[in-house]
Amino acid sequence: MKNQKAKRIFASICLSTCLLTCAAPIALASETTSDADSPIAPCNTYISYSACSLKVSGNTLTAYGMVNANTSVNKCSIKLVLQKKSGTSWTQVAEWSGSKNSNSYTLSQKRNSSKGTYRAVATVKVWNRNSSESNTVYSNTCTIK
Known part of the structure; x- marks a missing residue:
C-alpha cells in the first residue's frame, strides 16, 4: 500500500514537472508574424x-x-x-x-x-x-x- 501511494506521488510530481516544463515556452512565445513582402516597419525619429x-x-x-x-x-x-x-x-x-x-x-x-x-x-x-x-x-x- 505504501509502495503504491509513493508511486502515485512520484507520478504526480513527474506529470506536474512535465506540464510546467512544456507550458513555459508556450507561454513565453511571441505571436508576431511577418511576411517577407511586407516587413514590419521600424519606429522612426525623423x-x-x-x-x-x-x-x-x-x-x-x-x-x-x-x-x-x-x-x-x-x-x-x-x-x-x-x-x-x-x-x-x-x-x-x-x-x-x-x-x-x-x-x-x-x-x-x-x-x-x-x-x-x-x-x-x-x-x-x-x-x-x-x-x-x-x-x-x-x-x-x-x-x-
Whole structure:
C-alpha cells in the first residue's frame, strides 16, 4: 500500500514537472508574424511617413516613392528600384534616385515593360543636421499580361 501511494506521488510530481516544463515556452512565445513582402516597419525619429506604390497601364509601369519627415529635417532622398519576379526571387530591372533640400520629397518614374510580375522598392533617407535616418518600403505587385 505504501509502495503504491509513493508511486502515485512520484507520478504526480513527474506529470506536474512535465506540464510546467512544456507550458513555459508556450507561454513565453511571441505571436508576431511577418511576411517577407511586407516587413514590419521600424519606429522612426525623423521620418513621419514613407510609401511606395506601383501602377500599371497597358505595358507602362509607374513607380512612386514618397517620404515626409518632421520639420527639423533639411534634406530627403529616395532611391526607387523596379524589380521583376523571377521564380521565387526578384531581379532589378531599373533604378532611379533623387533628392531635395526639404522635409518631404516624392519621386515618380515610368517604364515600358514586358510581360511579368513587378514591384517597386523605395529606400528613403532624411538628414537632420549631423544625423540621418533611412527606411525601405515595398509597393504592391502589378502584373503585365
